Amino acid sequence: MDVTPEQRHFDEVIAADSRIEPRDWMPEAYRKTLIRQISQHAHSEIIGMQPEANWITRAPSLKRKAILMAKVQDEAGHGLYLYSAAQTLGITRDAMTDALLAGKARYSSIFNYPTPTWADMGAIGWLVDGAAICNQVPLCRASYGPYGRAMVRICKEESFHQRQGFEILLELMNGTPAQREMAQDAVDRWYWPSLMMFGPPDDDSPNSAQSMAWNIKRFSNDELRNRFVEMLVPQAEALGIVLPDPELTLDTDGKVAHMSEIDWTEFHEVLAGNGPCNAQRIQHRRQAHEDGAWVREAAAAYAAKRASARGASEVAA
C-alpha cells in the first residue's frame, strides 16, 4: 500500500514517541478522536464545578470557603485550557458549547451524582480528583502537543485538589462520631462511581487499542483503575475509613489481587442520561450560558471598537 509523505511523517513522529503539533498533517481519525476526548474532558471540568459550587455558600469556615472557591476556579481554568487545546484541532468553542448545551456531548458521569453533605467535598477531592490524577498523569505524554502541555499544569493543580479532599476527610475523621459517620457515608457513595471513571473493563473498551497505538492512551482502563485502588488502600488506612468493597484484597506487593465486580448497569444508566442529576446539570449550564450572554456581547462589542479604532489610526498614519 502506498503511504503518502505526510502519513510517513506522522508515523515516524508516533514511532519516535515525539509530538504532533497543530501545524502537522494528521489522520482524520486521529483528529476526530482527539476532538472528542479533549472536548469531553473540557466539558467535564466545567460541569464538574457544579457539585462543589453547591457548597461554597455553606462551607463550614471562611478558610474552607476560600479553599473551595479556589478549587472550583481551578476547574474553570482546566476547562479553558482544554477548550483551547481542542480549538487547535479546528473545532470552534461555540460548536463545542452548543453540543454540550444540546445534550449531544458527553462529560464524565461522575458529576451526575449529588452532594448532600459537606463530607462530599472531601470525598470528591480524595476520590474524584484522585482518579482524575491517575487517568491524567499519563496524558502529560500524549502525542498531541497542546493536549500534553495542558495536562502538565492541570495535573499539578489536581494534586492539590486531592490533598485538600484528603485533609477535609482527615479533619472529619478526627471529629465527633457524627462527623466520622458523615465522612464514611460520603466515601461509601463516591467510591464505586470513582472507579467507573476509568471507563469500561479492558475487554469491553473498543477504542483503547487505537488510542494506545497513537500514544494518546498509555495504560489500559483496568491497569489505571487498579493503580488507583492501590494508592487508596494505605490512605484509607491512615484516615480510618473503610473502602466499601468487602472482597478487595491486595497481594504482598500491594497490588490488587481481587476486587468486587463493578455494577456496569449503573454506569450505563448514568451515561444514558438517567443518573440522579443529569437533567439538573445541563439545565444549570444552559441557564448560566444564557445569563452570561451580556458578557459575551460586551466583550465582542469592545473587541470590534478596538479593531475599528486601530483601523482608523492606520488610515490616519
Ligand SMILES: [Fe+2]
Ligand atoms: Fe480539573
Ligand SMILES: [Fe+2]
Ligand atoms: Fe480537580
